Amino acid sequence: MNVQCQQYLPTKLRKMFLSTCSLGMSALFVAGSAHGNDFSPANHIGGDWGGPRAHLSNGGFNYKVGYFSQTAHNFSGGENNTTANAAQIFLGAYFDLEKLVGWPGADFTVEITNRNGELINNKAELPFLLQSQQIFGRGNVTRLTQFSLNQRLFKDHLRFKVGRIFPSSDFFAQSCAFQHLTFCSGGSSNFISSNWYGDPLSALGGQVTFTPDKRWHFKVGAYDANPQNADTSQGLRLSTSGGESGTLLVSEVEYQAKFANGLDGNYRIGIARSSIDKNNVINSAGLPSGLTSDITEIEDTDNAWFLNFEQQITRNAWGGGLRMFASLINPDDQVSQIGSVAALGGFYVGPFKSRPNDRVGLAVGRNSVSSRITSAQERFNALEGVESIDVQSDEYPIELNYNFVITPAIEVMPSIQYIVSPNGVNDEEDAVILGLQFSLNF
Template sequence: MHMVICAPEAPANSLPNGSLGDDASYALRASAQHPSTTMTGDWGGARLYLRNKGIDLAGAWTNETAGNVTGGDRHTAAQTNQLAAIMDIDAEKLLKWKGASFNFTFTTRWGSNLITRAGLYTLQQPQEVWGRGQTSRLTQLWYNQKLGDHVSFKIGRLPTGADFDNVPCLTMVNYFCGATTGNMDGNRWLNWPVSTWGGLIKYNDPRWYFLAGAYEQNVRNLDNKFFLGYVHGATGVLLPFETGLRIHLGAHHYPGVYRIGGWVNTASAPDILLAANGQPAVTGGLAMLERGSTHGGYLWFQQQLTGTFSEKPGQDAVVQQGLTAYVTFTMVDKETSPVSSQVTGSLRYLGLPWRRHDAVTLAVGTNHVNSRLATLDWYQAGRKGPRRDSEFAIETDYTLQITPWVYIEPNIQFWVNPGGYTQRETVTVIGMKTGFTF
């Protein structure tokens, strides 16, 4: 397996030129606990000394380069980068504070976006690490406290997608990387690297878990600059909840995780179709009707089908070798969101006969443009041409684990009906994702 580091508001009558809500699953702390898998090693024994004291340090750099060979307004290429640094503190080791831990994570991003450079019109990003401003951010600053064997709570600066709807980052396309809700509805659900003041409580049993949280809704968190966090400007509260079941299937007891979650946001949001007078905004530039709250929900299934695995009580099993299937289904608020639903399915085979740490992934997904927005666009275009519908994304990639601390991931992407426009040419993207763990 490899570790990866892995999104401003559009007018009410249009979709953004690519979702700006990007995310990934972040497991950098594992590299600190196993320094032999990192580029910089044990630092002459200093890393081991700090770890024994309760301080784990790690970092990673991710580069994503992509170019379109068909589709778009022009054929070009773009590259984008992210550098991340993490410090985990085991307060029980360091301060004799039973069950307590702290985390500090800092990220910086730079580069360019293929959607903008090539005029692709896709609903989400071909480069998942791009987005949320090419800037430096305090991404995490939290305190976690265990209360006995099953209950814990976490408070501080948190990306919502780090704990809720946290889908593994399998590819370079946003569809299959990180919290799907944040990728679709990124103004109300903030994914990595953006954080907000919030907290959650979790009950965790070896077979199932439940967690619920509360996060400040404040668009100032999207400001393109480094900051600790604002204490003014909140417009509401995001209230997510999730439960998951860990099961084993078949004679080989292959592990699976089956999750269901949802959320309510108490902040108001503009309607996607209706103007303030309650009528369709068939003329552009009208003030939109404000809705009092928004909501959504998601399902996520992960099931190993062949191979071997390892697991610890109260944690999801880790695939060591074999084929695993992933399925997601996400729905967001149809009154206020440009995209109403997303479905994805992925197959990943880890541990090839000739390269036991390499992997092959095939992923397919679709985003459905909100029919209310499609109708409004059609009326504003003079009832000409087909209405926008669904976009389809396909990616296949090969993960080549060159050393324990560096991988390269060549991939090819196909975007059918980009932006939900059936008349647009299919976009073909050739990409390369590269990661280093320090």
Template sequence: MNKRFHYATFMLGLWCACGQAQAYSAFGQDSPWMFGDWNGKRSELSNKGIDFDLRYISESAWNAHGGYDHDRTVRYSDQWTAGINFDLDKLLGISNAEFQFTLTDRNGDDLTADRLVNPAAGNVSSVQEVHGRGNITRITQLWYRQRFYDDALAIKVGRIPVGDDFAVIDSNFQNLFLGSGEPGNQAGGIWYNWPVSQWATTARWNFSPAYYAQIGFFNINPSNLDTDHGLDLKHSGTTGTLIPVEFGWTPKLGAEGLAGKYKLGGYYSTADATDYDADDEGTKDYRVGAYYVIQQQVTTHNGDASRGMSLFSMGTWNDKDTAYIDKYISIGMSYTGPFDARPKDDFGIGLAWANVNDNYDRYTRRSNEDLAGPASPGYLVAQGEEYDAEIYYGFHMANWLTLRPNVQYVIHPGGNSDTDNAIVGGFMAKVDF
């Protein structure tokens, strides 16, 4: 019996046990959850300080044209999330404190690796951002947060994905390079995004409602990526500490209060890393990088700030001596509520560019010198620039269900100019239980 069947059986049994909701009925369009309010129990527990996050997301992709392998096929990936948050003030009388525990389970395959890129090059981005880090169950969040001085200072300790707090952007795109936590998709080996967590401590200072600064100290441990350690909190293998720093401005502009997010950050890693610029297989005892995130709503719909257009841009710079991707930039827009008849639908269009580090490319292809030629096993092809574009439309079917078909266009998949540009048809589904 497969894993997905077990999850479906569990969720169906949960709904049957809970019955119809009082405040929100099961499968009601206005309900935040598919299974409603559990006969009022969910709201009752929330009032007592216990909130649940039960979610499913799937992403399918079909190579409609191009890519390295022209064999047309569909690849499917998904993620189940089961989280619980405890308001410790309501439960235990500990003021301004909370505890979060989250399990994730990922399944499926990656069209990018299977069809789009030359195996002798490898992935740059992915057309299914939810895929990755193994088909396993993981402890993704296990942290305690304490707030001080009327929320001016917040300290968080525990198992935390770096991308939960740093370089965050609101995104509904399916392409990996149009999503959140981009340094973790490019630096490699030190910055782990969802669903991988690291032992960490973070501190955030809110200087005012619109300005903040934050810093984190994340234990770097490659064993976190091992699929045998998804539920293991005690494995050894620490190699250093990742220290990200971020400054942010979150204004509400104009009379309509248009929300914006402006972030400038950087990171420093104390872990040893391969020095791709060295001629003697040397190492470097630190790694550095920087990033920015801009997201700004620019219009409303007849004064309704919940509808309108937002623009975004992200960029990263990673140390050329140690990074896989040394430069990246993306731009795009999204629009919520394009039609009066469907005020909660949304659509977006985005474009991303990434450059594989020249030093990395030269370093990895040195092994080609000992081979007879491109036909030899182990021969690596050149990698350079890749462009990723996506357009999507999100159908808000209910408050608990959104369906987002999309079309993606990948230029130079895997950063290899000899690989045909690819057109990909995608489909994302999000369900809150």
């Protein structure tokens, strides 16, 4: 994805994966299944495929194939009213090595993702800080999303994984029940650091989780921060060639709360640090970097912190209820053009007894340009004596949706988004976007 919010704010937003819509196919030849107990024919179009799938699962091998798409039409905002569709095909294979070869506590994962389609913000020339279709991004290309060995030790008190992995599978994770990127941690987490390569990207790395009990989880991870990871030429490669050498370090504390009546919660707080050199967002003259010929300093690290939570608030008689969430990302304002990403919302599962699996969701967000950039833009206009560039501050996305569960394997979600001050510009026309999301699990 190659998007520019402004001439001086090249917002390359992309990314996403939402769905639990899944993977695999590549190993129809193997037998077995990691996570074999998770297999249920009702959750897949085609069910048990005539019998062998459950047998493979029980033997130590699972595969998944998923298709996920998001269509958007802007009724207001942007230079023209148009429609765009973005989609993802997700393939995966999961091997329970204990069942297959007698390796206790080990499993191996292979995931491949193909992204394709268009982004409404680009097609309608609708400026934005975070995009309206979270599934779009990282280029229309097929990528190796995961190729990892996972090991559980000491009765699952210690777990680690190594290989080609992505940080958002272990850190800053929450449900993604919306179409706008602000409300999906898999994509919004990319703004923790420009070297945070979330799915469909991945990087060579390792991650360790220590769990003293079932509620507390202490995590650390280290990932290759090579900017070439984002290049579409990397595709299905196991290692990344060229580019700079550096490391993204992430640590997080997670607490899983268990209250009466099934009112569970998940609370996380974490920090991240990247060692790759980056340009300061402000040049030596105190103006936006790249806007004038003044020198821009290079920062050798960037640091960020983040937090998010989910909490089940109510339970209804048929197993659903209200679940609330909130998240906040605070990147390094020396190098990040996005100053913060905040989201607050909730979704209610089973709004009607006759529709126990449907879901209705409402969320509000605030995406902010770095205050240092805002001040620098104001300073530039003051020097020019006219408002020659837009001054950016906050963008406010709001989304309301309803997810129809046709079957456990087929879901359809219409939505409506209202974006206040797109791209953080107060004078920019507010946008109204109608969305339609499909999720198919084969």
